[in-house]
Amino acid sequence: MKSTFLLLGALSALTCVGMGAFGAHGLKSVISPEMLTVYQTGVTYQMYHALGLIGIALIQQQAPGSRLLHWAGWLMFTGILLFSGSLYALALLNHTWLGMITPIGGVCFITAWLLITLFATPNIRSSDHNSRYK
DSSP, rough: OHHHHHHHHHHHHOOOOOOOOIIIITEEEEESSHHHHHHHHHHHHHHHHHHHHHHHHHTTTTTTTTTHHHHHHHHHHHIIIIIHHHHHHHHOOOGGGGGTTTHHHHHHHHHHHHHHHHHHHHHHHHHHHHGGGO
């Protein structure tokens, strides 16, 4: 079974490795140490959440109709784009207003993990699975 979240997770991990290598080798002498730390935070969170997307894809094989997992996956991917993307742009362009976008991505991450937690709760999980048949 093909999975959108497996694809998005794999692509996110792939680009994360490239972004990490670029940061480690190409940016060291170009941006300040503080901005390099900001950039590295984007890389770190992107990889954690790329793995989270892959985990969602694997769990969805057992619960293909779960709305909680569906929304968790899309929120996690959106979080990667907004959180890590804004940190990359902030570090590279040094436009401080980009930092206002980062917390929106963080809220997406938190909400995604909350939905996974709800999915893991037996009573909620049961009603989530059965809702597709109502």
